Amino acid sequence: MTDFSERVEQVSISGIREVFEAAGDDAINLGLGQPDFPTPDHARRAAIDAIEAGDVDAYTSNKGTLELREAISAKHERDNGVSVPPGNIIATSGGSEALHIAIEAHVDAGEEVVFPDPGFVSYDALTHLAGGTPKPVAVRDDLTLDPAAVEDAITDDTAAFVVNSPANPTGAVQSEADVREFARIADEHDVLCISDEVYEHFVFDGEHHSPLEFADSDNVVVVNACSKAYSMTGWRLGWVTGSEERIERMLRVHQYAQACASAPAQFAAEAALSGPQDCVTEMAEAFEERRDVLLDGLSDIGLETPTPSGAFYAMPKVPEGWCDEVVERGVVVVPGEAFGEHGAGYARISYATDMEQIKEALEIMGEAAEAVR
Numbered sequence: 001m002t003d004f005s006e007r008v009e010q011v012s013i014s015g016i017r018e019v020f021e022a023a024g025d026d027a028i029n030l031g032l033g034q035p036d037f038p039t040p041d042h043a044r045r046a047a048i049d050a051i052e053a054g055d056v057d058a059y060t061s062n063k064g065t066l067e068l069r070e071a072i073s074a075k076h077e078r079d080n081g082v083s084v085p086p087g088n089i090i091a092t093s094g095g096s097e098a099l100h101i102a103i104e105a106h107v108d109a110g111e112e113v114v115f116p117d118p119g120f121v122s123y124d125a126l127t128h129l130a131g132g133t134p135k136p137v138a139v140r141d142d143l144t145l146d147p148a149a150v151e152d153a154i155t156d157d158t159a160a161f162v163v164n165s166p167a168n169p170t171g172a173v174q175s176e177a178d179v180r181e182f183a184r185i186a187d188e189h190d191v192l193c194i195s196d197e198v199y200e201h202f203v204f205d206g207e208h209h210s211p212l213e214f215a216d217s218d219n220v221v222v223v224n225a226c227s228k229a230y231s232m233t234g235w236r237l238g239w240v241t242g243s244e245e246r247i248e249r250m251l252r253v254h255q256y257a258q259a260c261a262s263a264p265a266q267f268a269a270e271a272a273l274s275g276p277q278d279c280v281t282e283m284a285e286a287f288e289e290r291r292d293v294l295l296d297g298l299s300d301i302g303l304e305t306p307t308p309s310g311a312f313y314a315m316p317k318v319p320e321g322w323c324d325e326v327v328e329r330g331v332v333v334v335p336g337e338a339f340g341e342h343g344a345g346y347a348r349i350s351y352a353t354d355m356e357q358i359k360e361a362l363e364i365m366g367e368a369a370e371a372v373r
């Protein structure tokens, strides 16, 4: 029999799935990585109109429609204060594919990729799939990534380091000073910084900054998506932004793996990015309110939680056996070790769930804490 590739054998199905499977059907799910809001009407409508007009029956350009890439370019100007020509953008099948092509195009077999631990599960898996070596770096006590730790981890074999602010699973937001440091490290060490900014609009304290604002070299590639910002996880539409040369290499991977992002999703994304943005503000306000209720509740239970300044996750320190106890009582949370060795002793709680369920879950989490103490 044909053996499976060594690369694929190093990757397993995400630990998050196992928790979902262990919980009953009527469980309160605080394990989800997607907003509990509908996709904005104008985005849905744009896709429907395009389908009805017969505009989505064919491949688009490999990079995506010019109109979508112009909308992404305008978004970079509006939100990040950077000028990016539409030619320096590839529309992808979600942020996931954007991360995949960024890593695939830059990481050689045996080369290292540095990323936060705990961190989003794809960084480790995609590094393995590229034949690279994951180099997880422990985050600080406040769960942010320390630029000095990243700099220490860089060797002659480092192909890239990943920055994710606001972060999954921690909700941590990097300060402007840190982001400037990441840009400097990318410049001075001549190493690629992959900046995963899919949660950029959900920042409650401070402001979102991208290394792209500060780097002098072309060593920053930005990964972003409509998935979280516009509650469009099912549409599968993201993008990657980089220099002409880097885009040309990433396009080689995208062209053969994907050809182009789904055409209806491209129309929806264009409308989402260029239409009214109040849906984003409303979601951000709702998440902030829920975060505050959750943090108060966790503190009442006696669980210490580094304040998450963004995204829609909190990561309390939890006693041994707490996650299992909570899941058994019908609330899904994800054990921190699903996100790396340094996630052990923490749990990821997503608050992309309505307030009533969060309050109900807090009661149960309190009972579980009593039970294991």
Ligand SMILES: Cc1ncc(COP(=O)(O)O)c(C=O)c1O
Pocket (backbone or CB within 6 Å): 033, 093, 094, 095, 096, 097, 120, 164, 167, 168, 196, 198, 225, 226, 227, 228, 233, 237, 238
């Ligand atoms: C940090 C981070 N990056 C990228 C992604 C991928 O997002 P998408 O659904 O657009 O593929 C996720 C999804 O959970 C994420 O949390």
